[in-house]
Amino acid sequence: MVILFSHPDCVKYSQPGHPERPYRIEATVSYLKAQKQWNDRLDWQESRNAKDEDLRLAHSDTHIQSVIEGGQGGVGFDADTPAYPNIDTHARRSVGSAIQAMECALQGKTAMSLIRPPGHHATPNRAMGFCYFNSIAIATLKAQSQPNIQKVAVLDFDVHHGNGTQDILIGKPDVMFYSLHQSPCYPGTGLKDEKNCHNFPLPPQTDPEDYRKTFTQALSEIQEWKPDLLAVSAGFDAFKEDPLSDQALEMSDFEWFGSQIRESGIPAFHVLEGGYSDRLPEVIESYLEGIDPKD
Template sequence: MTIITDERCTGYHAPGHPERPQRISATKARLRQQTDLPLQWTQPGEITDQDLLRAHSAAHLQRLEEPRDFDMDTAWLPEIHLHARRSAAAALTALQLALAGQPAFSLMRPPGHHATRDRAMGFCYLNNAAIAALAARARGVQRVAVFDFDVHHGNGTEDILLDQPGTLFVSVHQHPAYPGTGTSHRGSNCRNYPVPPATPATEYRAHLQHALADLETFQPDLLIVSAGFDAYIRDPLARQMLEIEDFHWLGAQIRSLGRPTLTLLEGGYSRDLPELIFAYLKGISGY
């Protein structure tokens, strides 16, 4: 497993905001001190406007540089467009590794799955998963799946990939919850599994298994995982009941699909995030 990160991604913050630098710094410290799982480390490579414009409009890229907040949750901050580009670049580095047979995890911020083609929202500025999926298609990968298990629906990824040939988007998420989308399947390729608040972990796993069955049926040549750890019982931004062992189980289930896989960090705002990520990485690595 290769971890992709860049220390500059902890160099911005909005006071009091839950999407804080410690999400990365604490996780990096936990992964560096552990001895159970062999890890390699690398930094993001380069990304071009062409890579971004497959998923986003030129107007959106320009808007990211304009010093006005995007919404109450998504602030404009100095150099936020550069931070977002590095996070998207990490997704492409993870893509390159996965296509070479090396599983990869992008430990970066900002997250991406709420960003639509034309709008930054929900802590997200550029849609890393969609950028990677469309880059893979442009490189000739025939069947690309995105599996989003963040507790909030990946509305932006759905917006960008809806009815895109050769792609599948599958999401398991709490509803009702932000952003209020994902109540039913959409188009020819977007499968949504909304889960009520406070669903017992055994029932939540059943919803995840429906999503995993969709992935198995699709038989992707590449699997992109939008990994949000906010369905955890002690996460402050949702009302679900998953424990640490559930994320290990989910990683193991993804591994059992036997597909080239890259994972991108989305949400997860509890103090236990480093342990949740570590459990997931052990599961997806077969430990």
């Protein structure tokens, strides 16, 4: 059983031509709900908004205020990251959703946050790259305040470097960040390891076998570190049909990623980041098959 956190309101913002579009969630939710084989394997739950104190784990008050003002009709943050009406509420809900998934993992359940906007490019002080608040970093830091949780690893396989997550988590005690991403590609960071942040840049059109080997290397380093919890930034834009990257991964590779995480035995939670192709619903289905295979 996988618990999926989502919310019908997360599709209520858009801009014509923007790849981070309502379809991503709308189509995925309706596709999964229409699949008979998933009927009794998915538990849909509604995402809740994160509190200010949660946002402050990763972001400055100035940044939080700027996202709030953006949501009230302020100017945009950059060309990719518009000031949509109520974007502060939407972004706050994405954070809350990641926290809910994290809390499930602590109870031994498999959970994924299936919501937009994504978060891994949001830095302590800046919204960028379709991201406003950094859900995975906040859920990671919040997990450390829970009983029996000390060491938390973050694994980010979105095709873009999780620069915001790195900026927030760098130097933080008992946290390790691992990112696999295309280079050269947006945002241009993550070319080398820095402190507790381990980066695996991969050239365009990396052979899926080599992608898997790199994934195995990152995951085995995580296992050796023996974290209490694994936070997964699950981006599906290294898929071969994705319009925002130049990679060659098949759906079966994402199922394999999921299965490797499950087989690692580390309690894990999963948070949707990118993934922009029309086939995102099927790619996510493959990943779910990996993290929770049919008996």
